[in-house]
Structures are given as C-alpha cells and as structure tokens.
Amino acid sequence: MIVSRYQQTLLKGIGPKKHASGLWLLIGLTFAFMPLNSLFSQENRAQLLNQITRGIQDSIFQKVYHHPQKYRLQILYTQINRDKNNQPHFTTFTYHCSPDGYFNPASTVKMPISFLSLQKLHQLKPYGVSKDSYMLTDSSYKSQQIIHRDTTSMSGQPSIAAYIKRIFLVSDNDAYNRLYEFLGQGYINTQLQKKGYTHTRIDRRFYPMNEDQNRHTNQIRFLDPQNEAIQYKQPAAYSTDSFHYGKQILIGKAHMDSKDSLITGPYDFTKGNRTSLEDLTNMLKAVLFPQAVNPKKRFNLSAADRKFLLQYMSQYPGETNYPKYDTSKFFDSFTKFFFRNAGHKLPRYIRAFNKPGWSYGFLTNVSYIADFKHHVEFMLSCTLYVNEDGVINDNKYDYETVGFPFMTTLGQAVYQYELKRKRTYKPDLLAFKLTYEHRDTTNNRPLIRDIAD
Structure with missing residues (x-):
C-alpha cells in the first residue's frame, strides 16, 4: 500500500507535529485505499481552513469566524487536482458544515x-x-x-x-x-x-x-x-x-x-x-x-x-x-x-x-x-x-x-x-475560457436600474 505524494503532502500540512509523523504515516498506510475525505473528522477537515485564515488581521472576519454558532457560519472548500490526463480529483475541507445546519437558501x-x-x-x-x-x-x-x-x-x-x-x-x-x-x-x-x-x-x-x-x-x-x-x-x-x-x-x-x-x-x-x-x-x-x-x-x-x-x-x-x-x-x-x-x-x-x-x-x-x-x-x-x-x-x-x-x-x-x-x-x-459579449455603447436604450431581487 502506498500513500500518494499528494496525500503525503496534504497530511503533513494539516497533521501532527514532526515527532508523531511515524504514527501518522502508519494511519495513512492503513487507510490508503479509502477516499481521502473519510480520513478526516469534522475537526481535522477544518484545520486547513484554520491554517489559511489564521493570519487574517481583519477584526470583522475574526469575529464571525470564531463565533460560527452565532453567525450560522458554514464553509466548504474544495481543492481540485488534475492528473496527467487533466481529469479533476476533488478534496473537500469544511468548517462547521452540516447538511442539517439550517440556512435560508x-x-x-x-x-x-x-x-x-x-x-x-x-x-x-x-x-x-x-x-x-x-x-x-x-x-x-x-x-x-x-x-x-x-x-x-x-x-x-x-x-x-x-x-x-x-x-x-x-x-x-x-x-x-x-x-x-x-x-x-x-x-x-x-x-x-x-x-x-x-x-x-x-x-x-x-x-x-x-x-x-x-x-x-x-x-x-x-x-x-x-x-x-x-x-x-x-x-x-x-x-x-x-x-x-x-x-x-x-x-x-x-x-x-x-x-x-x-x-x-x-x-x-x-x-x-x-x-x-x-x-x-x-x-x-x-x-x-x-x-x-x-x-x-x-x-x-x-x-x-x-x-x-x-x-x-x-x-x-x-x-x-x-x-x-x-x-x-x-x-x-x-x-x-x-x-x-x-x-x-x-x-x-x-x-x-x-x-x-x-x-x-x-x-x-x-x-x-x-x-x-x-x-x-x-x-x-x-x-x-x-x-x-x-x-x-x-x-x-x-x-x-x-x-x-x-x-x-x-x-x-x-x-x-x-x-x-x-x-x-x-x-x-x-x-x-469562454467568449463573452461586449456592451454596445452606441445603443441608447434605457438602463435597467431595478430588478425583482
């Protein structure tokens, strides 16, 4: 059983400190053929998002991020990694994300x-x-x-x-x-x-x-x-x-x-x-x-x-x-x-x-x-x-x-x-990569300023 280079990198990035790497690698080998998402608990899946957001100085952001219950906050971040044939493979990280966590859609x-x-x-x-x-x-x-x-x-x-x-x-x-x-x-x-x-x-x-x-x-x-x-x-x-x-x-x-x-x-x-x-x-x-x-x-x-x-x-x-x-x-x-x-x-x-x-x-x-x-x-x-x-x-x-x-x-x-x-x-x-329209600046039709939003 072999843990892919990507999995090794990912596990190293969000896993335990270096002195515990042997145990972590053993766990990785044990679950090598499981979907990557199943390796992580809810807490572990949030670690990468915690790492990404840790250095943000904005007080509004930190207030919301660290009070997820009050703000009913849910985040779902999906990394996309292409293989040699350009086929996408997805790895998802979540923060307080639950199918039963209500929000008005x-x-x-x-x-x-x-x-x-x-x-x-x-x-x-x-x-x-x-x-x-x-x-x-x-x-x-x-x-x-x-x-x-x-x-x-x-x-x-x-x-x-x-x-x-x-x-x-x-x-x-x-x-x-x-x-x-x-x-x-x-x-x-x-x-x-x-x-x-x-x-x-x-x-x-x-x-x-x-x-x-x-x-x-x-x-x-x-x-x-x-x-x-x-x-x-x-x-x-x-x-x-x-x-x-x-x-x-x-x-x-x-x-x-x-x-x-x-x-x-x-x-x-x-x-x-x-x-x-x-x-x-x-x-x-x-x-x-x-x-x-x-x-x-x-x-x-x-x-x-x-x-x-x-x-x-x-x-x-x-x-x-x-x-x-x-x-x-x-x-x-x-x-x-x-x-x-x-x-x-x-x-x-x-x-x-x-x-x-x-x-x-x-x-x-x-x-x-x-x-x-x-x-x-x-x-x-x-x-x-x-x-x-x-x-x-x-x-x-x-x-x-x-x-x-x-x-x-x-x-x-x-x-x-x-x-x-x-x-x-x-x-x-x-x-x-698509071809988009270009606004016709010579057309003097009235602009739409209000919608039923």
Whole structure:
C-alpha cells in the first residue's frame, strides 16, 4: 500500500507535529485505499481552513469566524487536482458544515431550477421547443401572474434562455418564478431526490403565495420565434406530493408580518425552501465537471446547454446587451461575493462561475473560481447569517458591514493560498475560457436600474 505524494503532502500540512509523523504515516498506510475525505473528522477537515485564515488581521472576519454558532457560519472548500490526463480529483475541507445546519437558501435555489429547466426542455424537442422559444405564462389559479412580454430581451418576448440569463446575471426573482411554474413543484423535487440531492426541497415561488397556491402552477404556451405559432401548450398543474418538514425552524427574537407589523417572537422558516451547502456544491460540480461525478447526480444537459450556463454564470452585467443593466448598481462583482472589493472589478484573467443568495439576513455563495493566468482553480461555498438586531423581515441586515466583507476576505485568503499551493500537474482550463459579449455603447436604450431581487 502506498500513500500518494499528494496525500503525503496534504497530511503533513494539516497533521501532527514532526515527532508523531511515524504514527501518522502508519494511519495513512492503513487507510490508503479509502477516499481521502473519510480520513478526516469534522475537526481535522477544518484545520486547513484554520491554517489559511489564521493570519487574517481583519477584526470583522475574526469575529464571525470564531463565533460560527452565532453567525450560522458554514464553509466548504474544495481543492481540485488534475492528473496527467487533466481529469479533476476533488478534496473537500469544511468548517462547521452540516447538511442539517439550517440556512435560508434564498436565491441559491435558482441554480438547480435553471439546470432543471434546460433538462426538461429535452422532453419538448419533438414539439420544436427550445430555450429561445417564446414562453407565454397564463393565469390558471388565484394569485397567479400573466406574463406575455419581456421588455429586457432582444425579441421583447419571454423565453427560458432570457430567464436564465437574468437569474445568473443579477439573481432576478421574477425569472425564477417563471421557471418554477414551467417545471412544477412535483417535477422539481422528484428530480432532485432521484439525483441524490436529498437535503434540498424547493416548494415555493418568491412571491406572496400560500402553500396551496405554490402547489398550483400556470398554463404555459410556447411559440415558434419565427412565426409565433403555438409549438406546445403545457397545462396547469397541481402537485399532490407530501413533504416531511422535520423539526420546526424558528429564528430571531421578532419579525415583521405581511402588514409590516412587528410581532414579538421568532420567524418560522420550517416550510420554506431548503437546501444544504453540500447539495449546492455538488449540483454546481455536476454541471462544471459532469464526467467526474456519479452519473446519477448529473443533469441531462447537452454540450450547448452547458456552454450557455457557463457563460451566464460567469458573465458580468456590464458585458451584456440584453438585458442592459446599469453598471453603477449591477457592477462586475455584484454577484461575485468572494471578489467584491471596493473597486467592484475582478482581474480580467479570473472568472467566477457561481450562484449567490441573500435574504432575511442569510448570505450564501456557491462558486468555482478559475484563474487562467496562474492556472489556478478551486471551489468555495459559504453561508452565514448577519442580523445583529434579531428582527426578521425588517430589511435591516448587516450585509454591507459584516456579510460582504467576510465573504471577500475569505475568498481572497483561499485564493492567495491556492496561488502558492503546489500542484503535480498544471490544470488545462481551456474548457472554461469562454467568449463573452461586449456592451454596445452606441445603443441608447434605457438602463435597467431595478430588478425583482
């Protein structure tokens, strides 16, 4: 039995001191054929992150990092090591990460909804439906919305493609609601369970609706973009699936109700959307590296689907012509929390393929970072809760003063570590080097300054 050179280096980096190396090597030999992650307890998996963050002087960062229970902090860092054939191998380190550790997923659920929407479209190919087909959403039940136009798209018509763009560029809520209705509650959760994402449940829109209304989804019509003839009519649907919500989740000391009245007592998150940092990371990994994950966990996506997703996961609002966002508000790092510095700019040689979420004081980011200049890549996911006054739904959260600074400091610390980390084989990142749009400066259309976020 032989411990690989990479395993020896890793174990040395986070293991006991030199005088105990003989015992440590014996343990390594004993478990040589076990997955590397299984060698580490929760405490040991945190040691590398502790090492990386130890020298950070920022007081905000240290306050959050050393009080993980108060801030509901979870971190999941994945090193990627390529073999001689450029195949990726993953080693994950976690800090207070648990599938049962609740956080409000907010807009992160828009990521699997986007993946599943492109997957479901494959069922409609016989009818000629594509991601660019016009998608007209009708009202079929109380409180449902009618959407027959999209003034942000080039055609002026809504489509799956246009909605996915808006989701990844600026995290648009309206776009998510339309895709939720296209998929239906039953399809969403059945598919995620089948793929092994068992800690994820998506059962509601981002729109004021009760449990019954969220089970009902709209009739949808798809039109041919060329002649606007109906390609397919999807009937209204109702999900009869039952959900096991588990232990009640109550957070905060007070909350604002739907009438903006202050209610003494915690807010009940029990029946809302739910996920885990592990599930979200693995979903992203399944799209970024489909050949490196269990086929069961993959989404049924074509090469063109995947390229489309990668482009808009990593493209900036300022590079995009449709929609045409105001870059003073929707700057390059608007959704790139690990690089959200004062200048709001990322180096041109770095791209972040990610999906963030922020709501009720919870701030989450699931990301893959590629540095094409230094041949560096890694995955980093983090969630934390920043709501010092303990009042939920009052729109007074500590994103700017605590959340975003913590995310940026964490991202930069891990990135600097990755720049120095030795690799046996330099990764070929050509698959992630994409051609992006360029904003047409001669087009004088009005800028979009507000979204349903």
